């Protein structure tokens with residue numbers, strides 16, 4: 001499976017005519033950076049295998065034994081210590097506090113919080129133009145989690161070549177742009193919108209999120225030509241999970257970092273309370289409601305009016321509220 005692979009990188013270096021490195025040996029530059037305890041950035045997590053960027057080199061660096069119980073996720077800033085012997089690897093000895101986190105739970109009844117990406121500036125929710133409805137429900141969930149975790153949410157409606165009528169996409173754009181959501185429309189097949197997507201991610205750390213088959217890895221491969229991520233044979237209907245690990249790569253033309261993630265079936269918000277939900281729905285947070293800690297769910301005197309929020313967004317809010325209360329799916 002294509003991913004950042006130290007051995008493959010070493011092969012490339014050999015082809016470059018640079019001196020070949022033996023076994024696990026680090027370059028002197030990387031070793032010097034590690035010895036200075038320079039902060040490294042986690043760029044790949046594939047099951048237990050963690051790769052970090054130190055300076056401009058990617059090296060494998062598992063968690064040190066003393067870090068048992070800690071997890072490192074893509075985007076984490078870490079300190080690593082040098083290998084203790086010839087066969088050893090550098091090891092992560094500290095995960096620095098995270099500025100932002102994008103988390104989800106398995107479903108709304110669970111509190112098994114998993115971090116998808118740390119320290120990203122924005123999450124780009126990829127929707128399939130030919131499966132918009134399921135995508136929008138997913139988007140509403142990600143927007144809440146991103147707001148809680150301190151990231152911006154943007155949208156990329158991909159697979160636009162597969163739909164003749166673009167009005168539903170434009171209608172959605174009109175619903176979400178006023179909420180501060182940047183909106184892009186792309187096709188990984190025709191190349192439509194790729195330049196605009198590139199500008200969206202310029203200069204920052206972005207992570208893709210979306211259902212399986214919406215085209216995250218296809219877009220990633222266009223934005224990071226050397227990525228060669230495996231893409232699925234079918235689209236969102238197949239539900240096949242092609243990508244199984246998260247990986248960050250640099251987009252040098254716009255100095256951006258982009259994270260490809262595995263598709264997820266559900267985006268649970270199981271650690272949130274109804275109050276959190278109300279606070280992280282921007283239309284509701286902006287309400288001038290005089291009631292303390294109101295969740296705008298029929299309380300007498302609540303300022304919620306139908307003018308304040310799109311009916312579909314209100315319906316979505318009420319569905320999420322019910323689901324968090326364990327009332328309905």
Ligand SMILES: Nc1nc2c(ncn2[C@@H]2O[C@H](COP(=O)(O)OP(=O)(O)OP(=O)(O)O)[C@@H](O)[C@H]2O)c(=O)[nH]1
Nearest residue numbers: 159187188213214215216217218231232242243263
């Ligand atoms: N027609 C069309 N097909 C696309 C487009 N983008 C992706 N596809 C196809 O959709 C399928 C799924 O694409 P992937 O890039 O693997 O999707 P993914 O979101 O990475 O899926 P997971 O890794 O499973 O989460 C592949 O067959 C792609 O060729 C597009 O813009 N138009």
Ligand SMILES: [Mg+2]
Nearest residue numbers: 216217242243
């Ligand atoms: Mg993928």
Ligand SMILES: [Zn+2]
Nearest residue numbers: 289294296302
């Ligand atoms: Zn209220």
